[in-house]
Structure formats: C-alpha cells, structure tokens
Amino acid sequence: MFSGADLDFLNILGIVVDIALVAYVIYKLITVIRGTRAVQLLKGITVILLVWFLSSFFGLRTLQWIMSQAVTYGLLAIIIIFQPELRRALEQLGRGRLFGRSATPEEENVLNTIEAIMKSVKYMAKRRIGALISIENETGMNDYVETGIPMHADITSELLINTFIPNTPLHDGALIMRENEIVAAACYLPLSENPFISKELGTRHRAALGISEVTDSLTIVVSEETGSISVTKNGDLHRDLDEERLRAMLERELITNVKNTSGLWQWGGGKNG
Numbered sequence: 001m002f003s004g005a006d007l008d009f010l011n012i013l014g015i016v017v018d019i020a021l022v023a024y025v026i027y028k029l030i031t032v033i034r035g036t037r038a039v040q041l042l043k044g045i046t047v048i049l050l051v052w053f054l055s056s057f058f059g060l061r062t063l064q065w066i067m068s069q070a071v072t073y074g075l076l077a078i079i080i081i082f083q084p085e086l087r088r089a090l091e092q093l094g095r096g097r098l099f100g101r102s103a104t105p106e107e108e109n110v111l112n113t114i115e116a117i118m119k120s121v122k123y124m125a126k127r128r129i130g131a132l133i134s135i136e137n138e139t140g141m142n143d144y145v146e147t148g149i150p151m152h153a154d155i156t157s158e159l160l161i162n163t164f165i166p167n168t169p170l171h172d173g174a175l176i177m178r179e180n181e182i183v184a185a186a187c188y189l190p191l192s193e194n195p196f197i198s199k200e201l202g203t204r205h206r207a208a209l210g211i212s213e214v215t216d217s218l219t220i221v222v223s224e225e226t227g228s229i230s231v232t233k234n235g236d237l238h239r240d241l242d243e244e245r246l247r248a249m250l251e252r253e254l255i256t257n258v259k260n261t262s263g264l265w266q267w268g269g270g271k272n273g
Contacts (some may be wrong), residue, residue, distance in 0.1 A: 045074070094162060098192040109180045113155050114250045120160035121222060121229060122243060130224030132174040132204045135254075139215040145176055148187030155182055164222075174207060175220075177263065190214060194235075208232040218253055220246075 050069035054060075082240035117133065134141070143271050151171060153159060155177065163170045163185050192209035208219040212232040221230040230247055231238045233253070241249070 007075040007239070021129065036095040047072070061210050083138045085204045092201045107150035110254045113177075113180060114247065114254060116157040116160060117250065118243065118247055119157035121246065123161050123221060124155070124164060125229050128162050128224055128227040129166065129222065130158075130171075130204060131222035132189070132207060132219065133160070134174050134176050134208070134211055134217050136176060136183075137218065138220065139141075141176055141178070141211075141215060144174070144187050144189055144211070145184045148173060148176070150184050151182045153182045155180060172207060173212075197239075203231060205232075205237065209235065209237055210265075212236070218250075 017256060025096065048067060048070055052064065052071060055063040055067055081182070121131070121133075123129075134144075159182065160175070162168070163175055163182075165171055170185040174189045175185045176183045176187050189207040190210040190213075191203070192208045192213055194209065202223070202224070202225070204221050208221045209232050210219055212221055213235045216234065219231070219232045223230075225228070229238065229241045231241060231246065231249055238245075238249070263272075
C-alpha cells in the first residue's frame with residue numbers, strides 16, 4: 001500500500017509526464033508543418049481565438065457569438081484546410097519517423113542532395129545520357145575546379161540533368177560538388193594509369209578512377225553506351241549498381257559521416273585546398 005506522500009508524489013509525477021508528453025507531441029507537430037502554408041493558417045487561428053477571448057472578456061456579445069460559431073465549426077475547417085499536413089504527419093507516424101530523432105539541418109541538406117543525385121542519375125541512366133559527378137571530400141579539388149566552368153549553384157536534379165544533356169556547353173567533362181553546392185562543370189579530371197583497367201571502360205570511367213586515386217572524393221559515372229551506373233572511391237570501381245545499392249552507398253558515405261564532426265564529409269564547413 002502507498003502512503004499519502006507516495007500518492008502525492010505519483011500524482012505529481014503523472015502530471016509532469018503528462019505535460020512533457022503533450023509538449024513533445026506539439027513540438028513534433030510543429031516540426032511537421034514548419035516551412036508549409038499551415039504556419040500562416042495557424043497564425044490566423046490564433047488571432048481568431050484571441051478575438052474570441054477578448055470579446056468574451058469585454059462583453060462584446062455580437063462579436064462573441066460570431067467567434068463562437070467560427071470555433072464551433074473550426075474543427076471541420078481545420079481537417080479540410082490542413083489535409084496535406086495531416087496526411088504527411090500520418091505517413092511519418094506510419095513509418096515511425098514522427099517521434100524519432102529530428103534530422104539536423106546538415107543532415108537535411110545531405111538528404112536533399114542524395115535525392116537530387118538519385119533522381120538525376122536514374123533519369124540519365126534510363127536514357128543513356130553520359131554523366132560524371134565527383135563529390136569533394138577532405139582533399140581539395142580546386143585544381144580541377146579551375147579547369148571547368150564555375151557554377152556555384154544549389155544542387156537540384158533538374159540542374160544535374162540539364163548539365164549533361166548532349167550537345168550542350170557543359171555536358172563534356174565532370175561536374176564537381178562541394179558541400180551543398182555545384183561548384184563547377186565541364187571540369188577535366190586526371191585519367192587513371194592503372195594498366196589492369198578493363199579495355200571496355202571509356203574515358204569517363206578512367207577519369208573517375210583517376211580522381212579517386214589522387215583524392216578521397218566519391219565519383220558517380222553513368223555510361224553513355226550501356227546506361228549502367230558506377231561509383232569510384234579510393235581507387236576502387238563499383239560497377240553496375242542498381243538504385244538500391246547506389247542509395248545505400250551514398251547514405252553510408254554522406255549521412256554517416258556528416259554526423260561525425262571528424263568524419264570524412266564535413267558538409268558544414270568550406271574547403272580551400
């Protein structure tokens with residue numbers, strides 16, 4: 001049996017846990033709607049509730065009646081207005097992500113970069129559009145950036161695809177990424193001098209291997225002849241990757257390392273070397 005003091009402590013503990021859980025749920029819901037139009041709608045709802053309270057406090061009966069009607073039918077209106085956000089929250093809840101650890105801004109940037117790469121590479125591989133994308137790591141690539149055309153653009157799948165469309169000024173050569181930016185395109189990379197490279201590999205694959213032998217960059221190749229996808233890293237060539245293996249490799253190399261300040265990819269700071 002619990003004593004009176006124990007019951008009081010349990011009651012207080014229950015209240016604290018209850019408040020903490022509600023606060024956490026509200027916080028996670030805010031993260032879901034952050035950056036959407038729902039934020040502005042929430043501001044409007046807050047104004048309506050404030051006017052309702054003030055009209056009740058000052059005895060403004062007509063205004064109070066109008067606000068009461070707005071609040072009474074507000075629940076249905078919220079369901080209709082917030083349908084996209086509610087669906088998004090339910091999808092994340094179903095995936096177990098709603099109450100998981102929130103991604104840091106750096107991790108969000110890397111995830112967006114991976115999605116852009118995946119979408120563009122899939123598009124180009126299907127249409128056999130040759131591509132060469134090198135992602136800078138700790139070893140600076142300024143020497144190779146200077147051989148190309150400066151871009152300094154945000155990474156989007158549309159821009160990646162458009163860069164490698166045949167017979168355009170930027171399609172020939174390599175595109176170099178640094179952190180969350182496309183630094184330059186039409187860059188020249190050193191060709192590998194490895195005598196054991198398969199004779200069937202073309203210039204793009206040799207350039208991808210060559211840059212991986214002199215830097216710690218990760219380089220993606222889309223074959224113009226076969227549409228196959230390859231990745232080079234530290235002098236190793238991984239050929240004929242499917243979408244699942246490519247995504248797993250990008251996530252392993254980029255997301256894992258952005259979580260460690262001493263990891264391979266320092267997406268939060270610049271490189272000058």
